[in-house]
Amino acid sequence: xxxxxxxxxxxxxxxxxxxxxxxxxxxxxxxxxxxxxxxxxxxxxxxxxxxxxxxxxxxxxxxxxxxxxxxxxxxxxxxxxxxxxxxxxxxxxxxxxxxxxxxxxxxxxxxxxxxxxxxxxxxxxxxxxxxxxxxxxxxxxxxxxxxxxxxxxxxxxxxxxxxxxxxxxxxxxxxxxxxxxxxxxxxxxxxxxxxxxxxxxxxxxxxxxxxxxxxxxxxxxxxxxxxxxxxxxxxxxxxxxxxxxxxxxxxxx
Amino acid sequence: xxxxxxxxxxxxxxxxxxxxxxxxxxxxxxxxxxxxxxxxxxxxxxxxxxxxxxxxxxxxxxxxxxxxxxxxxxxxxxxxxxxxxxxxxxxxxxxxxxxxxxxxxxxxxxxxxxxxxxxxxxxxxxxxxxxxxxxxxxxxxxxxxxxxxxxxxxxxxxxxxxxxxxxxxxxxxxxxxxxxxxxxxxxxxxxxxxxxxxxxxxxxxxxxxxxxxxxxxxxxxxxxxxxxxxxxxxxxxxxxxxxxxxxxxxxxxxxxxxxxxxxxxxxxxxxxxxxxxxxxxxxxxxxxxxxxxxxxxxxxxxxxxxxxxxxxxxxxxxxxxxxxxxxxxxxxxxxxxxxxxxxxxxxxxxxxxxxxxxxxxxxxxxxxxxxxxxxxxxxxxxxxxxxxxxxxxxxxxxxxxxxxxxxxxxxxxxxxxxxxxxxxxxxxxxxxxxxxxxxxxxxxxxxxxxxxxxxxxxxxxxxxxxxxxxxxxxxxxxxxxxxxxxxxxxxxxxxxxxxxxxxxxxxxxxxxxxxxxxxxxxxxxxxxxxxxxxxxxxxxxxxxxxxxxxxxxxxxxxxxxx
Numbered sequence: 017x018x019x020x021x022x023x024x025x026x027x028x029x030x031x032x033x034x035x036x037x038x039x040x041x042x043x044x045x046x047x048x049x050x051x052x053x054x055x056x057x058x059x060x061x062x063x064x065x066x067x068x069x070x071x072x073x074x075x076x077x078x079x080x081x082x083x084x085x086x087x088x089x090x091x092x093x094x095x096x097x098x099x100x101x102x103x104x105x106x107x108x109x110x111x112x113x114x115x116x117x118x119x120x121x122x123x124x125x126x127x128x129x130x131x132x133x134x135x136x137x138x139x140x141x142x143x144x145x146x147x148x149x150x151x152x153x154x155x156x157x158x159x160x161x162x163x164x165x166x167x168x169x170x171x172x173x174x175x176x177x178x179x180x181x182x183x184x185x186x187x188x189x190x191x192x193x194x195x196x197x198x199x200x201x202x203x204x205x206x207x208x209x210x211x212x213x214x215x216x217x218x219x220x221x222x223x224x225x226x227x228x229x230x231x232x233x234x235x236x237x238x239x240x241x242x243x244x245x246x247x248x249x250x251x252x253x254x255x256x257x258x259x260x261x262x263x264x265x266x267x268x269x
Numbered sequence: 270x271x272x273x274x275x276x277x278x279x280x281x282x283x284x285x286x287x288x289x290x291x292x293x294x295x296x297x298x299x300x301x302x303x304x305x306x307x308x309x310x311x312x313x314x315x316x317x318x319x320x321x322x323x324x325x326x327x328x329x330x331x332x333x334x335x336x337x338x339x340x341x342x343x344x345x346x347x348x349x350x351x352x353x354x355x356x357x358x359x360x361x362x363x364x365x366x367x368x369x370x371x372x373x374x375x376x377x378x379x380x381x382x383x384x385x386x387x388x389x390x391x392x393x394x395x396x397x398x399x400x401x402x403x404x405x406x407x408x409x410x411x412x413x414x415x416x417x418x419x420x421x422x423x424x425x426x427x428x429x430x431x432x433x434x435x436x437x438x439x440x441x442x443x444x445x446x447x448x449x450x451x452x453x454x455x456x457x458x459x460x461x462x463x464x465x466x467x468x469x470x471x472x473x474x475x476x477x478x479x480x481x482x483x484x485x486x487x488x489x490x491x492x493x494x495x496x497x498x499x500x501x502x503x504x505x506x507x508x509x510x511x512x513x514x515x516x517x518x519x520x521x522x523x524x525x526x527x528x529x530x531x532x533x534x535x536x537x538x539x540x541x542x543x544x545x546x547x548x549x550x551x552x553x554x555x556x557x558x559x560x561x562x563x564x565x566x567x568x569x570x571x572x573x574x575x576x577x578x579x580x581x582x583x584x585x586x587x588x589x590x591x592x593x594x595x596x597x598x599x600x601x602x603x604x605x606x607x608x609x610x611x612x613x614x615x616x617x618x619x620x621x622x623x624x625x626x627x628x629x630x631x632x633x634x635x636x637x638x639x640x641x642x643x644x645x646x647x648x649x650x651x652x653x654x655x656x657x658x659x660x661x662x663x664x665x666x667x668x669x670x671x672x673x674x675x676x677x678x679x680x681x682x683x684x685x686x687x688x689x690x691x692x693x694x695x696x697x698x699x700x701x702x703x704x705x706x707x708x709x710x711x712x713x714x715x716x717x718x719x720x721x722x723x724x725x726x727x728x729x730x731x732x733x734x735x736x737x738x739x740x741x742x743x744x745x746x747x748x749x750x751x752x753x754x755x756x757x758x759x760x761x762x763x764x765x766x767x768x769x770x771x772x773x774x775x776x777x778x779x780x781x782x783x784x785x786x787x788x789x790x791x792x793x794x795x796x797x798x799x800x801x802x803x804x805x806x807x808x809x810x811x812x813x814x815x816x817x818x819x820x821x822x823x824x825x826x827x828x829x830x831x
Contacts (some may be wrong), residue, residue: 064662067828089664100659104588116580117663145591 022072047215099158103147118165276557315401338498345391429534602640622778646722651730651740666823680721682726686715725749727820762802
C-alpha cells in the first residue's frame, strides 16, 4: 500500500531524509518515530505529494507520489501536526468544503459529516465559527475532515496532540477499527506509549536515516534487549549520548 | 534591555533582506530603488513649486508647506492605525515579550518605534517636500538635520495619537468585536475624509488655486495653524530666515508636543493594558446558528459552477462576508467609485466635450475595476495564507485552483462594471447603441481583469502575510497593474475601431478621428485602426496567458517552506 525506495530530500546543504526504504502493507497501523528534526514530517509531506523528493521513489495505493500526485491526494487523508483550518467557516461548512473537493456525493456527504460530528462530539458546536474552537476541538474537526471521504491511506502527524484523554482514546479506537476494515495508517508520534499500544510495526528515523523498523519484539531482538521498553530502545537508537549529557548537566546543577 | 530588543529587530530585518536569496532580494531592491527615485522627484518638484511661490507670493510658501505636511501626516495617521493595532496587541511576538522580564515601558517604546517605521513613507514624502522648500529658500545646513529629526518626532506624535484612539475604541466598542470593527471604522473614517476633501476641492485644480488665489492660500495656512505640523513648518521657516527666537519657540513646541503625546500614550497603555489585551484576545463570538434548511443552501451562482469552482466559491464567499478586514479593503474602492460617478455624472456633465460621454463611461470603468481588482482578485491566491498547505494537499491542481479563484472573484468585478456603466450611462444619457457597447466592453474587461489579477497574484503570493492586503509581493502587484493597463488599452483601441466602423459620423467617433489625426498625423483609416486594435488586443491576451502559465507553474512547484 505504501512503498518507499531510496527516498531522499535535501534542503540546500541539509540532508533531511536520507535513502529511506520501507513498505507498509494494506490494513497496517505503522508508527513512524524519531526525535525532533529527524525527518518524520518531511517524509510524510513527500508521501502526501506536498514535497518533491530530491531522489528516490514512493508509491501510495500504487500511485507514484510525484507522477500521479492527484491520484495520491484523492486516495489519502493527511492530518498535519498543526491542522490548517479556515477560521471564518463553521465546522460544518469546513467539512462540506473538504468533502466537496473530494467529490463525496450528496446525500452521502451530509450523512457522513453528521456521523463524524456526532462521533467526535462536535455536533453542538458544528455551526459555530472555527475561530471560537479550542485546540482540541480544532484537532477533532481536522480528524473529521481527514476521514470524511473514507480514504484508503491515512497519514497522521501527531494525531493525539492537544486531545483530552477521552478523545485520544476515541481516536485510538477509530484508527484500530479503520485498520481492521483495511485502511492503512501511517502515524508519526512522539508518544511512545501510543506507538507501543497501537502499532503493529514501528520505524525509527534518526538524522534522516531509518535506523530500525519492525515489531516491538523484532526491535528488542535486534537490539539484544529482550525486556526493553520501546522508550529504552528509542533512546538507545537515537539519543544515548545526549541523554547522558542531560543527566550529567542536571547532576551538576 | 531596549538595545537588545532593537538589535533583534535589526537582525530580523537584515535576515529578511539578505537571507532569502536573489529571488527575494531583487524585488526589494527594485522597490527601494523606486522609492529613492520617487523621493528625488518629489524633492525636485517641490523645489520648483516653492521657487515659484516664493517668487510671486513669499508669505504663502509656509502655508503651502504646512498644507503638505498636514495632508501627508493625516494620511500617515489613518494609514498607520491598523498597523498600530497589530503592533500593540495582536502581533505574535507580544506573548513572548510579555512572558519575558521586560518592562512594559520598553515594550511600548519598541512598538512605538515599529509603528513609526511602518508609517515612514508619509514622513519621507513630507521630508522630501521639506527639502524642496529648504532648497528653494536657500536654507542653512542646520535646516536639514532638524528637518529629519523633527519629522521623526512628528511621526512619533501621530503614532502615539493613533495608539490613544485605538485604546479609546477598545474601551467604547463591544470588546469581542473591537478588533474587527476598528479596522472597518478607521478605513471608513479615512474614506469619508477623502471623499469630503475631493468634493470640496474638485471644482478647481488645488495647485491652480494655490498659485492663482493668494487669499485661499493665506486662509488655508491660517486655518491649519493650530495643527502640530504648523510648529514644524514655523521652525523650518524660522531656520531659513535665521530667526533664532522663533525657531527655539517652535522647535520647543515640536519637542514638547511629541514628548507629551508619547508620555500620555504610554501612561494610557500601561494603565489599560490588561483590559485592552483581554478585549482583543477573548474568544470570537459564535456565528448565528443557521436553520437545518439554510445549512444546505448554497448561493445560486455557486450552484451553477462546476466542481471545484463551486466548492471554492462557497468557501470564499462565506469567509469574505465574515471577515471585516477584507470588507474594509472594499471601502476605499467603493468611495472612489462613488466620488467619480458623482463628479463625472453630475458636476462635469455639462462641460464634457461633444462625443465624450461614451468615452467617460468607458474610461471610468477600468479605473474603478482596477481598484477593486487590487483588493479582490490579485490577493485571491495569497489570501489563502497558511491554508494553502491544506488546499495543496487536496486533489486540486494549481490550474483548477486558479480558475476557481477567478470564478469566485470575477462576479464582484462584473457587478461593479455593470453598475458603474449603467449609472454613468443613465446620467450621461448615452444613446442605446453606445450604452450597450460600453456595457459589453466593460463586462468583458472586468472578466479579463479577474483572470489577469489572479494570474499576477499567483506568480508572487505571500502566504505568510499577516493581512490579506499584503498577501501579494511587489512583483505581483506591479505585474497586475501592467496587465490591467495593457488590457484597458486594448479594449479602448478595439472599441475606437469598432465605433468608427459602425458610426463614422457620430461625435464620439469624430473625437477618436481628431485624436488619431493629431497624434499620428495620418488620415484616419478604419482597416488600419481595427488591425492596430486587434494587434494590441492579441498582445494583451498573450501577456495575460503567459502570466497565467507562469503563475500556474509557480503554484504547482510550490512546496511548504517556500
